[in-house]
Amino acid sequence: MASKNLLIIGFVWPEPKSSAAGSRMMQLIEVFKSEKHQITFASPCAKTDNAFNLESIDISQVSIELNNSSFDIFIKKLNPDVVLFDRFMMEEQFGWRVAEQCPDALRILDTEDLHGLRKGRQQAFKDKKPFEVSYLFNDIAKREIASIFRSDLSLIISEAEMDILKHQFKVDESLLLYLPFMLDSISEEDIKVLPKFENRNHFITIGNFLHEPNYNAVLNLKETIWPLIKATLTKAELHIYGAYASQKVNQLHNDKEGFLIKGFAQDVNEVMQHAKVCLAPIRFGAGLKGKLIDAMKNGTPCVTTSIGAEGMFGNLDANGFVEDNPKLFSNKAMELFQNETLWKSKQENGFEIINERFDRKVHQEKFLKTIAETTQQLNQHRLNNFTGQMLQHHTLQSTKFMSKWIEEKNSNAR
Known part of the structure; x- marks a missing residue:
């Protein structure tokens, strides 16, 4: 033929x-x-x-x-x-x-x-x-x-x-x-080689800055959510990755606040695997969120909004938490960051979602x-x-x- x-x-x-x-x-x-x-x-x-x-x-x-x-x-x-x-x-x-x-x-x-x-x-x-x-x-x-x-x-x-x-x-x-x-299924062998809870640090968010919902989510972190987290976890850092970071994005960088604009990630898997928790406070948008997929594949639990979660999890439990209220969002982020047992159970949810819903x-x-x-x-x-x-x-x-x-x-x- x-x-x-x-x-x-x-x-x-x-x-x-x-x-x-x-x-x-x-x-x-x-x-x-x-x-x-x-x-x-x-x-x-x-x-x-x-x-x-x-x-x-x-x-x-x-x-x-x-x-x-x-x-x-x-x-x-x-x-x-x-x-x-x-x-x-x-x-x-x-x-x-x-x-x-x-x-x-x-x-x-x-x-x-x-x-x-x-x-x-x-x-x-x-x-x-x-x-x-x-x-x-x-x-x-x-x-x-x-x-x-x-x-x-x-x-x-x-x-x-x-x-x-x-x-x-x-x-x-x-x-x-x-x-x-x-997506390819995640095997037990894949999971074994991922960095463990104790070998990860910091929060992460990622997304192409030409996409308005991503830029808006970073603003949401800067103005509302990150100050709430930083007030309690004083040594924490938020690493912000994304292609096409403009001047208005780069000027959000602040070492003292631990709010770090890292720019383009050559290898999203590597940066995601080194992070402990992914934050995606998306206030408007559509479709599926690639950052949540990347987080689940790399065993990084997430906190997102109902817009961010739309279409992602089906009837399965999320790989973290879904919160629209900034105070609850930051509380759940800190809980995930500090509680290893909770973190591991949410990580497992992510692997199940990838294998069940995106095969x-x-x-x-x-x-x-x-x-x-x-x-x-x-x-x-x-x-x-x-x-x-x-x-x-x-x-x-x-x-x-x-x-x-x-x-x-x-x-x-x-």
């Missing part, structure tokens, strides 16, 4: 050391590589030094332009069997071109997280109001849900977001696939099965999705003609 052709259109080039989104993309790539797909990764974004060298794993890298018909020539020649859009913005920009040039290609959207949900929560937080439906039904959500309907299949990283899509936005389940992080083999098998079934019945699948056809007809015409107008304007300006 001839190998299939996959085109991934990336919002950015994957940076697995910088962000959970980068790790997620590499996991998806591994699934398709396991099925011997010929993979091309294309992006209109500039590459940074942190970008993974995809050519080192036999993936073609192609730079593409927005609002340029050169993409039409490129994709027609490539003629992919499957096109994976990395976030809804890429489906908006290139989806109509894919549909026109390669109508038989299966179009998959990887949402990463629900941008409309994150945006709505952020606005409610700014307004100091409870999050409710009027915040959820924002303009970003309207664009994102339209993109989900236009796609043949959308990958949803969190069960909570599956519920929101099905019940609030009335998206048919046949268009959605719950696909969380896909690579289970989710990979389900993903590949869904792709095969959808591909076999693609015409019927699309006929069953009239809303998607309607949006393909109307919404994308405006995107299409705006893009053609920009292209014409650009060519006249040269």
Whole structure:
């Protein structure tokens, strides 16, 4: 059987050391590589030094332009069997071109997280109001849900977001696939080599600073939570790691307070294994939190908020505590830091969560099965999705003609 052709259109080039989104993309790539797909990764974004060298794993890298018909020539020649859009913005920009040039290609959207949900929560937080439906039904959500309907299949990283899509936005389940992080199981041998309670020290938090919820969580620590911890644990330090620390981040560094901005972590596993407790006081956001995954994999118990915990633990006990009140949050953090018996039991919870909820083999098998079934019945699948056809007809015409107008304007300006 001839190998299939996959085109991934990336919002950015994957940076697995910088962000959970980068790790997620590499996991998806591994699934398709396991099925011997010929993979091309294309992006209109500039590459940074942190970008993974995809050519080192036999993936073609192609730079593409927005609002340029050169993409039409490129994709027609490539003629992919499957096109994976990395976030809804890429489906908006290139989806109509894919549909026109390669109508038989299966179009998959990887949402990463629900941008409309994150945006709505952020606005409610700014307004100091409870999050409710009027915040959820924002303009970003309207664009994102339209993109989900236009796609043949959308990958949803969190069960909570599956519920929101099905019940609030009335998206048919046949268009959605719950696909969380896909991780290797943690064995007894893996656990044995991890540093023990007595060989760890300090608190840790980690996250890409370009992501607003991460920066806001660090501010929350600086202004509210860390002073409460430091008042009792006077020798404690909080080590703050993350890519793209700007001046406004670096100026939060304070040696006297033990509030230490460490910047980019070359090896997240190493820094996480040396820490005793991970703090993630996230006040708005969506999707799954990569920092909590990293903490569980490395045996580091966590204290987080209900937003941070969303979609993470299912019916299992958390690998630490979930508290929204700053005083209770800091109390639980100190309790974990000082109580070895409690610390060990929460660490074990984390290993169980990784093995039960994020098993690579289970989710990979389900993903590949869904792709095969959808591909076999693609015409019927699309006929069953009239809303998607309607949006393909109307919404994308405006995107299409705006893009053609920009292209014409650009060519006249040269």
